[in-house]
Amino acid sequence: MPKLIKENQVTEDDWLLVSADEANNPLPEGKLIVPLELWNERQSVLLARDHELGVWLDSNQAPELIGDRLSELALVAINFPAFTDGRGYSYAQVLRGRLNFAGELRAFGDVGKDQMFFMKRCGFDSYLLPDEKDPIAALQALSSFSDTYQSAQDQPIPAFRRNG
């Protein structure tokens, strides 16, 4: 089972992520995180369900694509196909900073302890770790640095305005 870190603890995941391959299958029960294409095609069906809804963006899908429909979403997830693909960091900054998304923002894919501190700073608040990763070590990495220079979602005021 993949492991979820949310609100600074390892926790059970009550969301089900629908992969792009599964998009044509009948919708499973429960809280779903669907690919953007599925949401685009079947928005009314998805909204009529009796569950909260999440959408996931691939690393080539900028958040502006869902900017005007964010109020319908309880969760947005961003895929990191490789941890070196850093587009998701900018997407998160835009989602939180400009589009004012206040729901859960989840990182999934190639997510590990060496990235999570930066992810947290950009506005992610949950992380779905691959099976082989140690969630306890990852959790500790969320506090790798006690303070930082620049402004980001976790600390909009840069150090020079705080320490001056």
Place this chain on the structure above:
Amino acid sequence: MYQYNEFDRQLVKERVDQFRDQTQRFLDGELSESEFLPLRLQNGLYIQRMAPLLRVAVPYGALSSTQLRKLADISRKYDKGYGHISTRQNFQFNWPALADVPEILNELADVEMHAIQTSGSCVRSITADPFSGVTPDEIEDARPYAEILRQWSTLHPEFAYLPRKFKIAVCGSESDRTAVHFHDIGIVMTKDENGETGFEILVGGGLGRTPVIGTSIRKFLPKQHLLTYVEAILRIYNQLGRRDNKYKARIKILVRALGAEKFTEMVEQEWQHLKDTPSTLTEAEISRVSAFFKPPEYNLNADTSKSIQLNENKEFSRWYSNNTRRHRQPGYRSVVISLKGTGTPPGDISDYQMELLADLAEQFSFSELRTSREQNLVLPDVEESQLFEVWQALKSNGLATANIGTINDITCCPGGDYCSLANAKSIPIAEDIQRIFESPETLDELGEIDLKVSGCMNACGHHHIGHIGILGVDKKGKEFYQVSLGGGVGESAAIAKILGPSFSQSEVAGVIKQITDLYLELRTPEERFIDTLDRTGIEPFKEKIYAKTH
């Protein structure tokens, strides 16, 4: 110089801890080679042909005596007793053991140094003019802004995994010594009609396999907007830069693909969201950082008679005219220490030379040195009346080679002797050339010629912007060298043109000799090499070099 406060110190120490953990996990097999690679690169660690290479940041080239002593000490303790100045003003160790690197970083942190973002696909350490704060042609000191950018870019959470490396230079003077047109972002300090300081912003310059001169996307950016504007550029690049092909991943390719106009429009649009947010610089912050770069306490009674130039020692006089530079403060000069003695790899410096220079800086130059893009060291603030003494000390330690700005002041990457990316060796080429031109008479007759050698297309030796550029290429497993002419920086920013088919290693120095012979034939009395070349074009040189083979 900038001094760390508790905040800076803690951050660097925590980075050391993080890297220690990453290295340990790699050594324990918990991280695979491919997982560890981007992590170690972000901390300046390459695995080269024989050993790791550790690149230590020397932000905008500023180095204290204490720091240089520490580098000497580390080179003795963990390396082979020498180090290397890179073309981006950083300092490289060639032979550390991987397992020792965390401890080396820990020792560096004690003297306010680190290796953060000296390699990898992230914002690299910021470069500036080694004569910042002392050169008479300065518009404004670039160092405070380079330091502000250093802090902003250090562990920036959004830009740690860019499509490719990202280099920024800040140029603060009339005459560009930073190659500002050849950076991902080039920041040119300028003043508006009211005398307010601001920046012209160039984007998309670079060398490598596709050399491009940067495009100006904003003529004047008021200084308080520096960080938000740079952030807007990086956000566009991080989202849209290509990630499918590492040779097409630099921002220059994106700017070209979108067109400069469209790219500028996107940046300006993104900036509207960032403008006036808390990252906007305050006067208080600019003054706080600027205070670290105030002029030192110069001797106001320094001898300004210039009598020193009349010194009867010819060797000293020659060194004075080649290796010292004008200074803003009357009675002072800046000294360039050549790390280009024949037979030593360009930019290499031994542990005892480091210690000697640290001492000289302490005694004669307010304990400060600078590294240069040309891979030399600078003592920025030396009283004219003390130059003879400084020269004697340098001379007795093999550091008074009077070849700065000449054809033998060769910029050269480590090449095939060290680097696993290289197609060909570059150090032996530099040596062959230096041997031909070694006599002082020859060097002085030829005057200013900028010669640069890279061992491969990645262009770490900046061959594209040398007056003469040499590039190592691989031809069916053999090392060959392509010669190009006419590169330059600043107002004459240009990419050198390839002369023709490449040469074998044994031919290169002879070809360079033919080029300079033709220059001596063609020049008017006042022309420098590059002036003659500009006037005649490359054709006469082509004809001369390739004539015999037709």
